[in-house]
Amino acid sequence: MSFLIQMMAALGGGIPYREFVTLQGSSGSPITKTHLALIPDEAIVQWAFVNTASIPNNLVPGKCQSAKYDEGDVAVYVTQHSWVTPNTGYAGDYWIRATNEGDGVSNTELDPTSVGSSALDSWLDATSGNRFWGWKHDGPIVKGGTIKVELSTDASGTPVVATGYYRGLVSAEN
Numbered sequence: 794m795s796f797l798i799q800m801m802a803a804l805g806g807g808i809p810y811r812e813f814v815t816l817q818g819s820s821g822s823p824i825t826k827t828h829l830a831l832i833p834d835e836a837i838v839q840w841a842f843v844n845t846a847s848i849p850n851n852l853v854p855g856k857c858q859s860a861k862y863d864e865g866d867v868a869v870y871v872t873q874h875s876w877v878t879p880n881t882g883y884a885g886d887y888w889i890r891a892t893n894e895g896d897g898v899s900n901t902e903l904d905p906t907s908v909g910s911s912a913l914d915s916w917l918d919a920t921s922g923n924r925f926w927g928w929k930h931d932g933p934i935v936k937g938g939t940i941k942v943e944l945s946t947d948a949s950g951t952p953v954v955a956t957g958y959y960r961g962l963v964s965a966e967n
Contacts, residue, residue, distance in 0.1 A: 816957025
């Protein structure tokens with residue numbers, strides 16, 4: 794779902810400044826990233842909603858990016874889509890929240906601490922830093938799940954201006 798936000802800015806004669814925010818995937822058809830690692834307990838899949846560029850990781854402002862990597866490696870992110878256009882100089886503030894949608898995976902299995910992820914179930918300032926959510930493999934079975942990501946123009950979460958669903962699956966060859 795997407796939403797066009799129109800704001801009046803003090804630009805050349807009061808021309809309206811427009812930003813377009815969008816997230817992708819639905820509850821029945823989430824955007825999915827999978828990773829099959831050669832070494833057990835090292836597979837990681839992450840989703841990133843980027844505000845600050847990072848050259849070593851290929852992070853691009855305004856993009857929703859994904860990475861699959863093994864623990865100890867440098868994560869290199871691949872762009873999936875823009876979450877805000879234009880992707881620099883946002884006219885407004887945005888708040889982002891991710892909630893665990895299940896797939897039989899608990900919040901502890903989402904394990905934000907093991908992969909440097911942002912907090913779940915809280916509205917976080919999306920324009921002050923990068924936000925990451927991910928899964929780390931920790932056994933012989935496939936781990937992962939789906940997160941529902943929402944964008945708002947207010948820290949209270951009202952109104953929600955975009956919603957998307959992102960899935961990560963990690964496993965290791967035995």
